[in-house]
Amino acid sequence: MRQEMVMAALGLTLSVGAVLAQSDPVKEREDLMKANQKGADLVVAMMQGKAPYDAKVVDAAFQQWADTAQKLPGLFPEGSQTGGDNRASSKIWVNKKDFDEKSAAFGKAVADNRAKAIGSLDGLRSAIPTVGNGCDNCHKEYRLSRH
16 A cells, blocks of 8 residues: 555656646747757758758658747746746747747748648758748847857
8 A cells, every 4th residue: 555655646746747847938948949950950951962851851840840830929928038048038028919920920931831841852942941031030039149
């Protein structure tokens, strides 16, 4: 009986820890941006001829970006302005509607260009500038520089 109670307590502790980890919007934003960058690095290497074109890798990068566009607006609740490696500008909370619209525009750019990018290296080369502009439109206004 005692072992069952210990196991139940451990399970509860792990569950609470998982919920707490999931409720850290700064960490979630950081993780999304790191995953986005990883995908960008892979597709840019393909575009530059430094890696072979791989439609599955391209599709995975586009899926990551689509997930980011969907999740990002909800990851800036009041009170998440600081912490971690937070590069979010305070302008996000001042002009949340514009930020959300730019996230949606990024998602649209990803969706509109995904099939083309998955289709061929030339399609990828054609798609990435539009997707990159979607990133830049938000980053220019709402991401702080490291300097």
